[in-house]
Amino acid sequence: KQEVTQIPAALSVPEGENLVLNCSFTDSAIYNLQWFRQDPGKGLTSLLLIQSSQREQTSGRLNASLDKSSGRSTLYIAASQPGDSATYLCAGLTSGTYKYIFGTGTRLKVLA
């Protein structure tokens, strides 16, 4: 059964820092990998989608990479801002079931 772990569970950094969030899968047989942002009490906003044939995606200050061989993905946030404070979730589209399995999330707080 696919399990997705995100490290760290929580992170507090001063404004301006570059940071890396990690996501790992117990079963590396996944198609897509998607990163989301969730503000407290809200739904999820899609940040980046890495398709099966891709290794990374970039949007603004965000860069996500996927290494299927190791079952790991990272989300890099450059020059963090207080507005980046949120919970970040990764989700992998698993082969076989064709369903997205969600990670445990990383709660990020960027201090002004």
Place this chain on the structure above:
Amino acid sequence: SAVISQKPSRDICQRGTSLTIQCQVDSQVTMMFWYRQQPGQSLTLIATANQGSEATYESGFVIDKFPISRPNLTFSTLTVSNMSPEDSSIYLCSVQTGTTNTGELFFGEGSRLTVL
């Protein structure tokens, strides 16, 4: 992309009652899902809402407790039946665009239920 509207956004319910959550999508999509997010937890898939047929439920979720309707490709409802405080969660509607192994997932704003 897809824009998803959910109603209600939040509600406070009494134990033993039922509540129906509506999900409206701005375009026709084949794949629609309902997730639950318990306090402080990640997302758990409840079921896949199938247009014109019974929903496909994940392990631990049953139709009597979470009946789902999907009358067309843009609309679905999830009912949480005979609620107890353990049902207090955010319920999220989502759709997957594209194909089963290439699509991107989009979410509504969620419906936050508190059961007293």
